[in-house]
Amino acid sequence: MDKKLEELKTTTDNSMANSTIFSDEIPMNFSLSGIFDMPCDGDNKGSLGFMDLLGIHDYAPSSLFDLPLTTTSPSSTTMPMPPHHHHPLPSPAETSEVLNATPTTPNSSSISSSSNEAAATIDEQTKPVKEEDTEHQQDQDKTQKQLKPKKKNQKRQREPRFAFMTKSEVDHLDDGYRWRKYGQKAVKNSPYPRSYYRCTSAGCGVKKRVERSSDDPTIVVTTYEGQHTHPSPATPRGSIGISPVDSGGFIGSATAASVPFVVPQLPHYQQQQHSYIYSSPSSLNMISSTGFHNPSLPAFVQERHNNNSYVPSLANSLLRDHGLLEDIVPTQMRKELKDDLVE
DNA sequence: CGCATTTGACCCGCGC
């Protein structure tokens, strides 16, 4: 714990003002965070390139993301330098320390991973079957159509999630893929609803959730779940996202086979200025444990690690956010962090 | 007309 803390501190102290990477100690979790300021014109309607927004092309090797490195770079974004190796997971105390800091600022960012999802399975695949099966049963018992679509006695599992926070006025970021909204729910303790989207491509079960931070309405938290099975319609290469299999990206380099997680399609933001809080999937820990090293992380993430001066912001957001962030950072962990802060 | 969005109902897991 202490060691991790120290390491975290070190990285934080050296990090740049706008970036933050931290990891939690929860098994199978690995958190990274960073905020990226992107050029922005305030237009909510435009198609924004996430990568452009992130300025990843300026910092991340194309091989890492398999992205077209083009267009503008973030005006105010300084990407964190990648650590040479995987750093220990921060202890609650560490995070709490961070959390005590000021609220997220436009230039700050953070990444966190969700918990208990590393071993996620493709639950989605069972759905189509379920729906088909129930289709002919609807007349018999409508209430049954949604009952126990999943295996009995088996804890529901999810695909690894990849969440990032975006400072943007746009809720639904254009990431190059086509999404259909299939639900919206009010978020507890937040005046902003959470929207649920599903990739419209046939056979692609990727989902994403979008919600605004209740603390900072300018921050949009987007959580991707699953892996696209097709190229991005907006990108011939279909590789905005990082594919572990063919791009050696973020996670893929070390986990192509064992880690289903893929860095989600990154939205194209070309005109607005955004800040991203990037969250790695819980599977990252698994990756790290299997030889995954930070050098495999996207440059923008890694730089965060060394130039982390906004950890406080991140932590603060995590503690206060009651939406997806809560999901990303287990409540218990947050409590612990909070307690540590009190001390 | 086809597709996307809205929205209330429902399912499920979890904590008490």
Next chain:
DNA sequence: GCGCGGGTCAAATGCG
């Protein structure tokens, strides 16, 4: 067991 909250479904509705 019950209630709460997250997540999903699907009919209704909207829109190009």
